[in-house]
Amino acid sequence: MDFSLPPELEEKRKVVRAFALREFADEKKRYYDEHEKFPFEIRKKAMEEGILNYGNYWDLLITIEELFRVDPGLGFSIFAPFFGNENILLLGNDEQKKKYLEPVLRGERIMGFAVTEPVAGSDVAGIASKLDKQPDGSYILNGSKMFITNGTIADQLVVVARSGPVPSEQKRHHNMSMVIVETKWPGVSTNKLYGKMGMRASDTAEVIFDNVKVPKENLLGEEGKGFYYAMNFFNISRIYVAAMAIGIAQGALDIIVEKAKKDKAFSSMEGTQFTIAEIATRIEAARLITYKAASFLFQFNPDPVLTSMAKYYAAETGTYATEKALLATGMDGALTSLERMFRDAKINEIWEGSSEIEELTIYRMLMKKLESD
Ligand SMILES: Cc1cc2nc3c(=O)[nH]c(=O)nc-3n(C[C@H](O)[C@H](O)[C@H](O)COP(=O)(O)OP(=O)(O)OC[C@H]3O[C@@H](n4cnc5c(N)ncnc54)[C@H](O)[C@@H]3O)c2cc1C
Structure with missing residues (x-):
């Protein structure tokens, strides 16, 4: 068993992080959030630079994490124009794919x-x-x-x-x-x-x-068969939502760690140390479940229990991390990206199946499996 990512994915992580740090400047993050506008020009740049690679699912997962780590709202706007394309990929005939899928994948x-x-x-x-x-x-x-x-x-x-x-x-x-x-x-x-x-x-x-x-x-x-197709789609999209939430949690950790590096009084407090340790541990756990669920999905053998666990736990981790980081950094946090990230993180507990729905799925499927064992 090998828990390390292949070097090309680690490399892609760096490329996406550099793109997000360059393109998601603070004033842009604030502008698009405050004006509730879709950032067409940032998406165009992302397409020109080949940031999203729909031909490689692991690449996509890592990319989502890194985009959301810097700004969830802008990160989502780069990813969202493809939302639902898997339905055409899996169910479409050649003509439907040519007419409706290919132009989406080309960014047109x-x-x-x-x-x-x-x-x-x-x-x-x-x-x-x-x-x-x-x-x-x-x-x-x-x-x-x-x-x-x-x-x-x-x-x-x-x-x-x-x-x-x-x-x-x-x-x-x-x-x-x-x-x-x-x-x-x-x-x-x-x-x-x-x-x-x-x-x-x-x-x-x-x-x-x-x-x-x-x-x-x-x-x-x-x-x-539309209901079954939709459920099948959620088995895919929930993995990506989990990656979004992990990215947000990582972004919150980055902010608190950055403050700890600069502020000795802050880093010497036990409360700060506990918060950093707790957030880092939960991110690690969320990432492990998500990557495990993704490995089944990407081999066309999804495990809906693991997928729901990943979405449920990662979404809660995103909220937990942003809330704890906000509390720990006080006014500094409230005036930085954390305030926005906290609001963004909460959405992951609602869409693509709320946390309660994920828990119900986990319970029902687990019981079914245990009863038949
Ligand atoms: C920003 C955003 C973007 C979205 N984009 C899309 C999109 O592109 N396409 C799309 O189709 N939808 C989209 N949605 C909708 C999203 O998927 C729904 O909000 C979600 O499915 C929850 O439905 P609801 O809001 O009607 O809440 P409800 O289903 O009314 O749930 C309200 C509360 O009741 C709980 N609840 C409901 N049923 C049960 C139950 N049986 N047992 C226990 N608790 C229960 C829920 O967990 C939740 O806490 C989006 C939502 C948001 C916020």
């Missing part, structure tokens, strides 16, 4: 993944948006989606909606389908949401579908 189009609705957040089976099948095989989409990342800037969204009736209370997750919707199509409208707690440099919106005609060619995978 922005995409999003629309699952959440005003009445269906954690409860994905509660989705009410409807895809009504027409005699020619196309669909008419009606409904609304909430908290959609890139909602107002995306060119296309992968949308999960109900394509048939709810068979029974136990089978609420049946009869959902996944389709690709272009946001320029008639009937698609968006409302940008302002004032969210964290990740403010990212775009979040309500998306409304009013009699949107979706050609049959835009169905992803098989009709009726």
